[in-house]
Amino acid sequence: MGGVLVGCCGFPVSMRRYVQRFNAVEVQSTFYRVHERKTLERWRKSVPEGFVFAVKAFQGVTHPSNSPTWKRSNVRPKPGHGFLRMSREVMESWEVTLEACRALRAEFCVVQTPASFTDTPSNVENALRFFREIDRDGLTIGFEPRGWSEPWVKKVCEEADVVHVVDPFASEPVHLSSKRVLYLRLHGSPPGKKMYSYTYTDEDLRKLERYLRRIEFRRAYVMFNNVTMFDDAYRFLHLLQEAGWEVDQSMSK
Numbered sequence: 001m002g003g004v005l006v007g008c009c010g011f012p013v014s015m016r017r018y019v020q021r022f023n024a025v026e027v028q029s030t031f032y033r034v035h036e037r038k039t040l041e042r043w044r045k046s047v048p049e050g051f052v053f054a055v056k057a058f059q060g061v062t063h064p065s066n067s068p069t070w071k072r073s074n075v076r077p078k079p080g081h082g083f084l085r086m087s088r089e090v091m092e093s094w095e096v097t098l099e100a101c102r103a104l105r106a107e108f109c110v111v112q113t114p115a116s117f118t119d120t121p122s123n124v125e126n127a128l129r130f131f132r133e134i135d136r137d138g139l140t141i142g143f144e145p146r147g148w149s150e151p152w153v154k155k156v157c158e159e160a161d162v163v164h165v166v167d168p169f170a171s172e173p174v175h176l177s178s179k180r181v182l183y184l185r186l187h188g189s190p191p192g193k194k195m196y197s198y199t200y201t202d203e204d205l206r207k208l209e210r211y212l213r214r215i216e217f218r219r220a221y222v223m224f225n226n227v228t229m230f231d232d233a234y235r236f237l238h239l240l241q242e243a244g245w246e247v248d249q250s251m252s253k
Contacts, residue, residue: 009225024052040103053104060093084130131160182220
């Protein structure tokens with residue numbers, strides 16, 4: 001069994017309280033806003049040395065200018081933003097993402113595309129070219145498309161060597177990358193009857209632990225993204241510890 005990192009998508013409580021329980025977080029605000037480097041560096045200094053940040057890529061990489069998510073941004077969207085195109089705007093947005101990863105010393109970046117980015121031939125080609133040509137700067141890249149058929153996800157992830165990010169209650173990953181990294185984002189009721197507004201049952205969590213046992217990985221990120229994520233992730237962390245898992249640099253109390 002590989003090492004497991006358990007955490008949340010975003011900070012559901014204060015950072016100070018959060019790091020008393022968890023050793024990892026997926027930063028969500030980097031998707032919506034461009035942060036000053038000094039802000040990100042302050043976050044890095046505010047957590048224990050072994051704490052792990054994952055970063056969600058800035059929306060200028062993935063979401064077009066008509067996406068409602070831009071309403072929360074401090075950047076004005078332009079026609080060239082989004083859809084993994086090799087445009088100036090997308091490349092600038094990727095550099096913003098890289099800078100956030102560097103400041104936080106993140107090892108993993110989640111690239112989540114909108115439902116409007118369907119698996120058409122042109123979009124598949126955009127994704128392949130983007131993942132092949134970008135500067136990764138040592139990052140492991142995760143791809144979370146929405147509504148794509150498995151063959152196209154498999155093609156992109158295998159040929160571009162990116163991790164297929166999934167909700168384990170909805171689908172199986174088709175590729176973990178050459179680094180054998182598993183990245184799970186738990187969005188709600190299996191699979192999606194009560195997205196986000198859902199509390200995982202004890203049996204759900206036991207099922208999730210059994211799911212991990214079936215997959216060979218070097219490191220797994222298990223990130224909860226539901227309304228009770230703080231408590232659910234903590235319950236799952238203890239379940240893993242009781243089951244004998246190696247929970248990477250756990251600081252749970």
